[in-house]
Structures are given as structure tokens and as C-alpha cells.
Amino acid sequence: MRYLLRRLGFYLITAWAAITINFLIPRLMPGDPVDLMVARMNGQIDPDAIAAMKRAFGLTGGSLWSQYWTYLGNLAHGELGRSITMYPTEVSSVIGGALPWTLGLVGIATIISYVIGTGLGVVAAWRRGTWLDSILPATTFLQAVPYFWVALALVMVFGVTLSWLPVSGAYSLDVEPGFTGDFLGSMAYHAILPAITIVVASIADRVMGMRNVMVTTLGEDYVTMAEAKGLTSRRVMWAYAARNAILPNITSFTLSLGFVVGGSVLTEIVFSYPGIGSVLLKAVENEDFPLMQGIFLIISLAVLAANFLADLCYVALDPRTRQEA
Amino acid sequence: MDYLTGSGAVHAVDGVSLTLRRGEILGLAGESGSGKSTLANAVARLLRPPAVVTAGSVTYHRADGSATDLLRMGKQELRRFRWKELAVVFQSAMNSLNPVTTVGSQVDDVLRAHDRSMSTVERRDRAVELLRRVGISADRAKSYPHELSGGMRQRAAIAIALALNPEIIIMDEPTTALDVVVQRDILREIKALREEYGFAVVFITHDLSLLLSMADRIAVMYAGQLVEHGAARDVHDHPRHPYTLGLLRSFPKLRGPREELLGIPGTPPDLRDLPPGCPFHPRCRFAVDACSAEQPELTEVHSGQWAACLAHGPSYGPVPVELSAGGSR
Ligand SMILES: Nc1ncnc2c1ncn2[C@@H]1O[C@H](COP(=O)(O)OP(=O)(O)OP(=O)(O)O)[C@@H](O)[C@H]1O
Ligand SMILES: [Mg+2]
Numbered sequence: 308m309r310y311l312l313r314r315l316g317f318y319l320i321t322a323w324a325a326i327t328i329n330f331l332i333p334r335l336m337p338g339d340p341v342d343l344m345v346a347r348m349n350g351q352i353d354p355d356a357i358a359a360m361k362r363a364f365g366l367t368g369g370s371l372w373s374q375y376w377t378y379l380g381n382l383a384h385g386e387l388g389r390s391i392t393m394y395p396t397e398v399s400s401v402i403g404g405a406l407p408w409t410l411g412l413v414g415i416a417t418i419i420s421y422v423i424g425t426g427l428g429v430v431a432a433w434r435r436g437t438w439l440d441s442i443l444p445a446t447t448f449l450q451a452v453p454y455f456w457v458a459l460a461l462v463m464v465f466g467v468t469l470s471w472l473p474v475s476g477a478y479s480l481d482v483e484p485g486f487t488g489d490f491l492g493s494m495a496y497h498a499i500l501p502a503i504t505i506v507v508a509s510i511a512d513r514v515m516g517m518r519n520v521m522v523t524t525l526g527e528d529y530v531t532m533a534e535a536k537g538l539t540s541r542r543v544m545w546a547y548a549a550r551n552a553i554l555p556n557i558t559s560f561t562l563s564l565g566f567v568v569g570g571s572v573l574t575e576i577v578f579s580y581p582g583i584g585s586v587l588l589k590a591v592e593n594e595d596f597p598l599m600q601g602i603f604l605i606i607s608l609a610v611l612a613a614n615f616l617a618d619l620c621y622v623a624l625d626p627r628t629r630q631e632a
Numbered sequence: 633m634d635y636l637t638g639s640g641a642v643h644a645v646d647g648v649s650l651t652l653r654r655g656e657i658l659g660l661a662g663e664s665g666s667g668k669s670t671l672a673n674a675v676a677r678l679l680r681p682p683a684v685v686t687a688g689s690v691t692y693h694r695a696d697g698s699a700t701d702l703l704r705m706g707k708q709e710l711r712r713f714r715w716k717e718l719a720v721v722f723q724s725a726m727n728s729l730n731p732v733t734t735v736g737s738q739v740d741d742v743l744r745a746h747d748r749s750m751s752t753v754e755r756r757d758r759a760v761e762l763l764r765r766v767g768i769s770a771d772r773a774k775s776y777p778h779e780l781s782g783g784m785r786q787r788a789a790i791a792i793a794l795a796l797n798p799e800i801i802i803m804d805e806p807t808t809a810l811d812v813v814v815q816r817d818i819l820r821e822i823k824a825l826r827e828e829y830g831f832a833v834v835f836i837t838h839d840l841s842l843l844l845s846m847a848d849r850i851a852v853m854y855a856g857q858l859v860e861h862g863a864a865r866d867v868h869d870h871p872r873h874p875y876t877l878g879l880l881r882s883f884p885k886l887r888g889p890r891e892e893l894l895g896i897p898g899t900p901p902d903l904r905d906l907p908p909g910c911p912f913h914p915r916c917r918f919a920v921d922a923c924s925a926e927q928p929e930l931t932e933v934h935s936g937q938w939a940a941c942l943a944h945g946p947s948y949g950p951v952p953v954e955l956s957a958g959g960s961r
Contacts, residue, residue, distance in 0.1 A: 436681055528727040531678050536742045536792075537714030546741075547730055554732075626732060626776040 310628065314618045318611050325607040329600055330378050334371070341596075359389040359597075387601040392593040398601040401586060406568070406605070408477055409575070409582030412498050413567045416505035421560050423506070424513025429549045431514060432521035433540075449511035458504040458577040465500060473497050475579035501578040505571060509563070516559060521552040550624075557620045565613030569606035633667075633674045633856075636682040640904040644670040644683070646856045652800065654695075657826065657833040659847030659864065661840045661879065665900055667856040668836045669723055672802045675834075676720050677702055677710060692717065695799075715742055719793035723804040723836075725786040729777040735763070735788045736773030742795045762791040766821060783814040787821070794825065802834045819846060840879045844868045852876045855901050855911040858930060862937030872939035872955050874916045910942065918955070922947050 341361050369377075381387075387398035431439050466474030473479065478493040524530060525548050533547040568583055575584030583602060590598035621628045635642040645667040652658050662668050673679050675690050690702035692713075705713060722728035730738055739759035743750055750758070760770045766787040768780075777785055786806060793801050803822070807815040823846065826833060835846055843850050844864055851861035852875065860873040871877040878896035898915040901907055907914055913923035926947070928940045942948050943955055 526680075528722050528724055529730045531673075531680075532720065532722055532728045532789075533730070535676055535678055535714055535720045536745065537711045537716065538741060538745045539711070542741070542745070546733075550732055551730070624732065627778050630778070 311618060311622060314615065318615050322608060322611050325611070326379070326382065326604065327375075329604050329607075330375060333596065333600070355395075356389075356391060359391075359395065387604070388597040390590075390598045391595040392589055392598065398597050401598060402583070402601055402605055405581060405583045405586045408580060409568055409571065409584065412477075412501055412580060412582060413505060413571045413574075414564070416502040417509065417563055417567055419502070420506040420510045421513055421563070424510040425517045425549075425553065425556065427510075428514045428517025429521055429544065429552070432518045432525060432552075433544050433548070435518075435522060443515075446511040446514050449507065450515065452508060453573075454504060454508045454571070455573040455577055457508045458501070458574050461500050461504055461507075462577065472500050474500060477581050501574050501580055504574050504577075512559075513556075516556055517552065520555050521548060524548050524552040527551070554621070554625050557624070558617050561613045561617035561620065562610075564616065565610035568609040569602075633670050633679065633683060633685050633688075635670075636684060637904075642903045643906070644856050644903060645674060645853075648853065648856075648858045650851055650858070650861070652832050652834060654799070655826075655830050655832050656848040657823075657835055657846055659840075659843035659850040660834060660836045660853065661838060661843060661850060662853035663879075663896075663900055664838060665903075666853045667903075668838075668853055669804055670856075671853070672720070672804050672834065672836055675702070676714075676718055676802060677705075678720070712746070715793075715798060716746055716796045717798055718800045718802070719796070719798040721786075721789050721793050721801060721803040721806045724809065725789040725806070726782060726809065728789055729785055731777055734774050734776055735768075735780070736760070738788075739763070739773075739792050739795055742792060746796055758795070762794055763788065765794070765825070766791045767817075783810055783818065786810060786814075786818060790818075790822070790825070794829065797829060798831055800832045800834070802836070804836045805838070806835075808837070808839075822846075840868075840876070852879065855906060856903055857911060858940065859912065860937075860939040860941075861930075862934070862939075866934060866937045870934070870937075870956070872933045872937060872944065873912075873941045874918050874943070874955065875912050876939075877954055878915075910940075918943055918952050920948065 341357060345357060385399050387402070390396050390398050390401050393401055431443070462474045465472045473496065477497050478484070478490060479497070482489045482493045484490055527548075529551075530543060530548050533543040538547075569587070571582070572584035572587060574580070575582045576588055579585065583605070586598065587602050589595070590602065633643075633645040635644055648667075648671060650658070650660075660668050660671070670679070670683070673683075674685055674688075677690075679685065685703060688703070691699050692702055693699045700709075700713075702710070702713070729735065736756070736759045739762055740755050743755045743758060756773075760773055763773055764770060768784055768787055768791065772780070772784070777788070780788065786809075790806070793803075806822070807818050810818065819842070822833070822835075825831075835843065837843060840850070840852070847864045849861065850864045850867040852859050852867070852873065854875045860867060860871065860876045862872075867876060868880065871880055875896070882896060896915055901911055901914070907924065909922075909924040909926055910916070910919075910928050913919040916923065920942070922942055926942060928942045928945065930938045930940045931944060933939050933944045941955070943951050
């Protein structure tokens with residue numbers, strides 16, 4: 308318990324550092340980012356927006372110190388300023404609108420990829436030396452293939468050539484958003500291709516990661532002993548070997564969960580999926596600094612949260628971490 | 633038994649034939665790398681690739697007189713046989729316990745796998761009883777392996793081996809990593825348990841002198857081959873093979889007259905490419921020309937004591953005094 312509290316303290320400090328850096332960066336840039344932007348737009352921007360931007364950056368005059376407190380106060384109320392592209396929408400509500408899509412699509416796809424990949428890795432290691440080994444080069448190939456390439460290939464085959472699946476958007480425009488069967492069905496239908504993209508592009512890492520650790524674990528004496536005990540192969544494989552082999556893989560899994568928010572930009576763009584990735588692209592294109600800042604903040608916090616989740620998993624799964632270190 | 637490696641097959645165990653009698657302690661000694669663990673694992677059918685059993689059999693005679701070859705058992709039959717008839721205490725108890733589950737549950741799962749009629753409470757009581765029997769208190773059943781000392785882990789491993797009251801326990805250097813006092817306690821414990829439960833033990837060690845107090849019979853391995861075996865007393869008092877003699881002399885004697893610590897010069901041979909003739913001849917004090925040409929067979933030198941050494945054969949002159957019954961030891 309003390310261990311977890313210490314970790315939590317560490318993450319809080321890191322989060323504070325991320326927030327503070329987020330505050331400082333615009334101020335460390337030469338000049339003032341808002342003035343720079345206004346200059347670039349030849350004054351064709353209305354004074355309201357300029358004021359909003361200044362507020363968003365906390366450039367409200369006064370000392371750096373008082374600006375910092377204003378910034379923290381706003382953050383505590385979930386205020387991240389207003390988006391420039393979608394003015395006068397609040398950055399927080401732009402992110403709030405996009406985040407559930409990303410979490411739903413990428414989060415679920417990542418979990419599926421992890422569960423299937425880990426399972427395949429366990430079996431591939433258990434049956435090493437059989438024909439299963441001959442599919443390993445295929446996973447190496449998959450590992451090398453980038454997301455957008457998989458996405459484009461899937462769009463070509465299933466979307467354009469076969470016209471089986473929709474290739475863009477999160478739901479079709481002729482259904483009313485809401486908690487209805489129609490809408491959820493349309494959502495799932497639209498999520499198939501992007502989800503497959505993410506699973507296909509990330510599963511090879513999972514399989515190989517698990518297989519490699521598992522092969523090492525299978526050489527451990529406790530696995531041999533479990534076998535000598537006459538336990539069923541299933542029990543030896545899962546309760547002894549996989550149960551231990553999973554530990555080194557927790558970090559990579561939770562890290563990939565942490566990057567769910569920011570890591571699937573290309574997939575979302577290819578499929579015009581209304582998630583954080585698409586919003587980030589829009590923000591970058593339009594130099595929408597408040598929005599970018601907000602998204603980066605969310606991404607950093609997500610990575611921190613995932614790290615804390617990793618610690619929780621370790622404590623739950625590995626008794627050795629429960630010991631007071 | 634071979635290990636197939638990139639640079640050729642390692643003949644880790646070759647032509648070894650041993651008999652373990654009901655309820656006896658058979659000591660298996662030899663230098664590191666002589667193939668003791670490989671032999672033990674082969675007998676329990678625990679070898680994994682790259683290890684292969686190229687030839688041989690492991691015949692198990694049941695109390696009712698029926699006999700089976702372990703190496704030909706089907707998967708299910710083997711699973712039932714394991715632990716109920718043959719249990720193993722591995723070379724490093726440090727690593728043979730699952731680090732993520734409690735000691736108690738590692739006793740529990742072997743009970744559950746083999747005896748479906750036992751209730752949860754019965755199994756728990758049995759686990760506690762077993763641990764108590766080897767000197768681990770009941771509350772330690774809920775401990776994880778990392779919370780136990782090396783000696784306690786070794787005891788826990790022995791408790792797990794006892795769980796199903798097996799006929800045979802193979803103990804692969806069960807005390808090598810422990811300090812002398814703990815080692816002595818555990819050896820005494822093993823003997824007491826043997827008296828109580830009547831199982832037979834294959835006790836593997838590189839410390840031949842340790843076996844005198846433990847074993848009924850001793851077998852000595854060199855380079856994957858059996859070089860001598862016989863009653864513990866005989867082997868200890870009158871070793872008939874130069875390698876056994878060297879092993880005995882490489883440990884200082886606590887009692888009795890002082891003698892030269894001889895040890896064995898040189899290093900063990902490469903198992904991929906054994907020297908011709910007797911594998912030990914390059915390191916042997918008594919070697920003659922014939923030793924590099926002729927491979928000695930195990931022959932009965934003294935009643936019940938067998939050695940694979942040409943010195944006891946017709947082609948050698950008089951048997952060196954150290955290798956005969958008149959030898960000092
Ligand atoms: N996986 C393997 N691949 C190749 N050779 C191996 C393998 N495992 C063991 N060997 C070789 O087999 C021989 C016998 O090894 P084994 O572990 O049986 O020795 P041991 O007598 O138990 O030694 P120790 O006293 O150190 O435990 C050694 O020469 C070793 O190098
Ligand atoms: Mg060994």
C-alpha cells in the first residue's frame with residue numbers, strides 16, 4: 308500500500324510538471340504566440356478571438372506568477388480556453404466530444420489486440436518447434452507494416468473493391484445519434500475497419516513480445532516442476548508459465564493504453580474518424596494553439612494514468628512488489 | 633540422452649544402467665557436467681528439446697508385480713504416474729517454486745490434480761500437515777516463495793514432493809546451495825521421512841563424502857557414463873575406479889589419518905568428442921596404453937561392486953594397491 312501511495316505521489320508531481328510545462332512553453336516562445344498568429348492572418352481575426360486566445364494562454368497581463376495561478380484555477384474548473392478553429396467552442400468541449408470516440412475505438416481495439424496477441428504468443432511458445440514456428444516470419448512482416456499502410460489496404464479491398472464496409476465516419480448520417488439499436492449497430496459497423504487496422508498493425512508486437520518472454524519462462528525450473536507434478540498441460544501453460552510471463556508484458560500493454568489517446572492519429576485520419584487524432588490534425592493545420600495545448604495535456608495525463616494502472620497491475624499480479632521495497 | 637547443439641550432439645548420458653530398489657537411497661555422484669541432472673530428468677521424462685532420448689528404457693515395477701516402461705507411457709498415463717509414484721526435488725529449490733503463488737497453493741494444486749475426491753478443507757489441512765512435517769509452521773502456508781529463506785524453500789519443495797506419498801523421490805542436489813548446518817538438518821530430515829514413509833530416493837550430489845552417511849548404494853558418473861557403483865560402504869572404503877578414488881580424495885577427511893589431497897588433474901572432456909577408449913584415461917594416474925584403445929566394461933570387481941576400469945581386467949598387470957581391497961581409505 309505504501310508503495311502505491313508513493314507511486315501516486317510521484318505521478319501527481321509528474322502531472323504537475325506536465326501542466327506547468329504546458330503553461331511555460333507558449334511563454335518561452337519568442338514574442339507572443341497570439342501576436343504571431345494575428346500578424347500571420349493580416350489582422351483578419353476579430354478582437355474577441357484575440358482576447359480568447361490571450362486568455363487561453365493565460366496571457367492576461369500581470370506577473371508570470373499571477374498568470375500561473377489563473378491558469379491553474381481555470382484548469383481546475385476544466386477550462387482550457389476556447390478553440391480558434393471552432394470558435395467560440397470551449398477546447399474542453401471539443402476534446403470532450405472527440406475523446407469518447409477515440410477511447411471507444413482505439414481502447415477496445417487495443418484490448419482486443421492485447422488479449423488475442425497474448426493468447427497467440429502463449430500458444431506459439433508452448434508449441435514451439437512445431438509447424439506454428441513457420442508463421443513467425445509472417446508476424447515479423449506485420450511488425451514492420453505501418454498503420455496507415457494497413458488502413459489504406461483495408462480501405463482498398465473491403466471499402467472500395469468489395470464495398471462491404473464503410474470507409475469513413477463513425478456512424479452513418481441517416482441514423483439519429485442516441486442509445487438506439489440502429490445507432491449502436493451503425494457505430495459498430497463503422498468501427499470494424501479502423502479496429503481491424505489497429506489490431507492487425509499492433510498484434511504482431513504482442514504475439515512476439517509474449518512468445519519471447521514465454522519461451523524463457525518455459526525454461527524455468529518451476530515450469531518443469533509443474534509438469535513433473537502431473538498437472539494438466541493447460542494448467543502448466545497458463546497458471547505457471549503464462550502467469551509469470553505476463554509480468555514483463557504489463558508495462559508494454561499499459562503504455563500502449565496510454566498512447567491510445569494520441570497514438571492512432573493516422574488511423575483516425577484515414578477513416579475520417581471523429582476522434583482526438585482527427586481533432587489534433589485539424590488543430591495543427593489551423594495553428595489552433597489552445598486546442599493543441601489541451602490535447603497534449605490530455606495525452607500526457609493519459610500516459611501517466613496508464614503508468615499508474617501498470618503499477619496497480621503489478622501489485623495485483625506480482626506478490627514480490629507487495630513487499631515493502 | 634543427447635543434446636543436439638549447433639556444434640554437434642552432446643552425449644550427456646550414455647549407456648547408463650541403474651537399478652533402484654524399493655525403499656533404498658541410491659546416491660548418484662559425479663563432477664559438475666557429468667550428466668546427473670540429465671539422467672534424472674530423462675528418468676522422469678522431463679527433458680525438453682534440444683534434449684533427445686536416443687535409446688533406452690525406464691522400467692517401473694509396481695508393488696503388485698506389474699511393470700511399465702515410463703518412456704512408452706501415453707500422455708494421460710504419464711500424468712497419473714507423475715508425483716503419485718515419482719516425485720522430484722529440483723536442483724535449485726530457489727527456482728522450482730512458482731514465484732507468484734503461495735507455497736500452500738502449490739501443495740494444493742498437486743493434491744487437486746490427482747485426487748478429485750478431496751475437499752478444499754481436506755486439502756488445506758493436508759498442505760499444512762505436510763509443511764509442518766518438514767518443519768514449516770502452518771501460517772507459512774500463505775507465504776510466497778520469496779518470503780522464505782533458502783532452507784525453508786528447500787523444505788517446502790520436499791513437502792510438495794511428499795504430497796502424494798510417492799514411491800520414488802529424485803532429489804537433485806537438494807542441499808548444495810545451503811550452508812552446512814541447514815544442509816545437515818535437511819539431510820537428517822530426509823532420512824527420517826524415508827523411515828516414516830518408505831519411499832526410495834535417488835540422491836544426486838557432487839559431494840561423494842556426503843553420500844556415505846546418506847546412501848545405501850552409490851553410483852558414480854563420469855562424462856555421461858557410469859564408472860562405478862556398489863554398496864555405499866564398499867565404494868567409500870575401497871573405491872575401485874580411479875575417478876571415484878580421485879573424488880574421495882578431493883575432499884579433506886575430518887577424521888582418520890591425514891592423507892594427501894589428490895583431486896583430479898585436468899578438466900572433464902568435451903562430451904561432443906570423447907577421447908577414445910576409457911573417457912577418463914587422459915586424467916588417470918594409472919592409465920596404460922591399453923586405456924586409450926579399449927573401452928572398459930562395467931565388471932563386478934567385488935560382490936555387488938561394479939567398476940568400469942581396465943585395471944581390473946586381464947590386460948592390466950597387478951591391480952594398483954589403491955584400487956584394491958587393500959587400498960588405504
Ligand atoms: N540444453 C542443453 N544443450 C546442450 N548441452 C546441454 C544442455 N543441458 C545440459 N547440457 C550438457 O549436458 C551435460 C550434462 O549436464 P547436466 O546438467 O546433466 O550435468 P550435472 O551432472 O547435473 O551437473 P551439475 O552438478 O552442475 O548439476 C553437460 O556437459 C552440459 O553441458
Ligand atoms: Mg545438475
